[in-house]
Amino acid sequence: MNQPIPKERLAQARVLVVGDAMLDRYWFGAVDRISPEAPVPVVRVNREEERLGGAANVALNAKTLGAQATLLTVVGDDEPARKLKSLLERDGVATLLGSDPQLYTIVKLRVIGRSQQLIRVDFENTPDHEVLAQMLADYERALPEHDAVLFSDYGKGGLTHIPRMIELARAAGKPVLVDPKGSDYSRYAGATVITPNRAELAQVIGAWSSEAVLHERAHALRRQLGLEALLLTRSEEGMSLFDAAGEFHVPAQAREVFDVTGAGDTVIATLAAMLACGLPLREAVAHANRAGGIVVGKFGTATVSYEELFA
């Protein structure tokens, strides 16, 4: 089951990532005094760091694993958009960026002084419908050149047209993966697989009191939405796949846990790369679970390489 995928085969696999891209920004500095203007510390910034976040991090994960990745997303006409683009280019992720002049490119800025996060500042607003509608045409053009479509929904409004996009991908015979958000999953109907975590699934089917209740409700949701499968990621409990054949559970693989943020991104990106290679879902899940176990053992980096996954 953990048979390595030949590297050359993975290099042919093309994943189209669609969703809410973000820039994670960190300002590190020294705190020497309290501001004369208000009772707050003054941070003298001496170092900046920027990382791809949200759908951009998902695309980076597919690329780092050795697949080809394209990111389709909407950005503003601003400095963070240019930064996002240059980071994606540096890392070899192809881009289809819709530009919305009234949009703030999503930035999560953390200000860190004395090794302590002092504040997080978020820049975001809702993208324009016209721009998103125009991007549907880019999506349709890109579809034939990809082997799997991955929707990374962070609830920021970039996926207004997801029902139509899923329909187009399925009509073209492409596997569709969704990392869901919110409580209305009807917009994900017809997808191949959705990958909620425990809290996300509980928001939709309610908290479950036993595995039997979970099993029953997960299958009911799967049938209701016409999904091939539902993959519940369960942090330290590993993951459970609910499909037409029943249930498939894999235990968590992590040896040591340092940094769990972004594990969900690594999991769905790995799953998409494997499906793009033509692997059956259950085999893909075993690889994705190993990738999740590896990434939580790393500090800072939220990606897993081919060599790490198949070492």
Ligand SMILES: Nc1ncnc2c1ncn2[C@@H]1O[C@H](COP(=O)(O)OP(=O)(O)OP(=O)(O)O)[C@@H](O)[C@H]1O
């Ligand atoms: N504490 C942990 N111990 C072991 N494995 C873990 C742990 N947390 C996450 N994992 C691995 O990563 C996978 C995905 O984690 P999780 O279910 O927390 O996703 P998530 O909540 O979507 O993550 P995030 O949104 O922070 O990226 C798990 O199925 C498991 O394989």
Ligand SMILES: [Mg+2]
């Ligand atoms: Mg997640």
